[in-house]
Amino acid sequence: MKDIPLYKQIKNHIIDQIQAGVLRAGDRVPSEAELAKLFRVSQITSKNALIELVDEGYIHRVQGKGSFVSQEAPESKTVSNAVIQNVCQNKTGLIGVLFPSLNIKVEFRLLYYLDKYIYDRGYKMLMHNCRESSEEESSAIQSFMDSNVEGLIIFPTLDEHYNESILRLSIEKFPLVLIDRYLKKINTNIVTTDNVQASYDAVNYLIQQGHKKIAYISPEITNSTTEDRAIGFEKAFLENKFSIDKNLWCIIDLKTIDADKDYEHIYAFFRNNPDISAVFTVNNRMLNLTVKSLNALNRRIPDDIEVFTFDEPDSNNINYILQDYKTICSKAVDLLIAQINSTEFTTSHIVVPPKLIFRDNCE
Incomplete structure (x- = not known):
């Protein structure tokens, strides 16, 4: 794959989407800017991909409106309306569950309770680990459709900008629930933690404890979860009339994380900011690397630096x-089954409040 020019990789991706039925005749293709952002390339690269697609007859341009899949493009053969209708008419008792990875406690806890509640309600679970790949996610969706699942519960991948396969399911009103992360452009059922309020409450507590130099440690903000947690952090500062010092934000891009270089980045951040008195981390990975960095710098927790994090x-x-976790999974399964059994298409966004646990009360 690395030997294939970037513009051809983008071109091949779109062809795959067309041939898989995710993009059908008349559908709009992402713009040069959208493709450049999605694949982290220049707009010249994405433009070259679209030019070749036009030349080969896969898409056509409409002045002032964008690019669209041509009527002459290869026939859609997967995730089409016919396939979805066929699945809906065949009751199998199967529910597909997609997870972005199985690397952190949150995912294992959610998976445990999803399996429990799906079984308790008389269904069987099929599960797939997408390994933080949107391409793998699309492939798994098709595999589940081939297995005639009656509905899907999806924990979207970390770098989830726009997945056409999930959009197609929503458009065709196939029973679907997104958990933890959600896609703001897609109208479907969603169950999430109240990330904004939780982050606000945690950071507000740190401020009330007298901390002013509070670090924010997070992966690159590419999905609803990281975005909402950042919003909650900022809200706490604004409502306390504190200025937000973005120099105390340590944001790790996904390429650095994939290359396992995030520890060096976080260590250097704390070494260069010795006056930080408190830290908020958005997940366990960021927390563990923060603790490792602080230990290496002889910063003692909680004696001279206080830490608040998401998850145990x-x-x-x-x-x-x-x-x-229990409520999130119970609500998600109930929403999905209600959708499976309903003749009307309705959507809900359920926000589940979490609980703040303070170290003095930790066992």
Whole structure:
């Protein structure tokens, strides 16, 4: 794959989407700017991909409106309306569950309770690990459709800008629930933690404790979860009339994380900011690397630096936000089954409040 020019990789991706039925005749193709952002390339690269697609007859341009799949493009053969209708008419008792990875506690907890509630309601679960790949996610959706699942519960991938396969399911009103992360452009059922309020409450607590130099440690903001947690952090500062110092934000891009270079980045951040007195981390990976960095710099937790994080830490001297996994999964399964059994298409966004756990109360 690395030997194929970037513009051809983009071109091949769109051809795959057309031949898979995710993009059908008349559908709009992402613009040069959208493709450049999605694949992290220049607009010249994405433009070359679209030019070749036009030359080969896969798409056509409409002045002032964009690019669209040509009527002459290869026949759609997957995730089409016919396939979805066929699945809906064949009751199998199967529910497909897609997870972005199985690397952190949150995912294992959610998977455990989804399996429990799906079984309790008389269904069987098929699960696929997408390994943080949107392409793998699309492939898994098609595999589940081939298995005649009656509905899907999807925990979207980390770098989830725009997945046409999920959009297609929503457009065709196939029973679907997104959990934890959601796609703002897609109208479907969603169950999430109240990430904005939880982050606000945690950071507001740190401010009330007298901290002013509070670090924010997060992966690159590419999805609803990281975005909402950043919003909550900023809201706490604004409502306390504190200025937000973005120099104290340590944001790790996904390429650095994929290359396992994030520890060096976080270590350098804390070494260069010795006056930080508190830290908020958005997940366990960021927390573990923060703790490792602080230990290497002889910063003691919680004696001279206080930490608040999302999800249960391994240490009992760290405050954390406990997500209500049981409620999230129960609501998601009930929403999906209601959709499976309903003749009307309705959507809900259920926001589940978490609980703040303080180190003094940790067992």
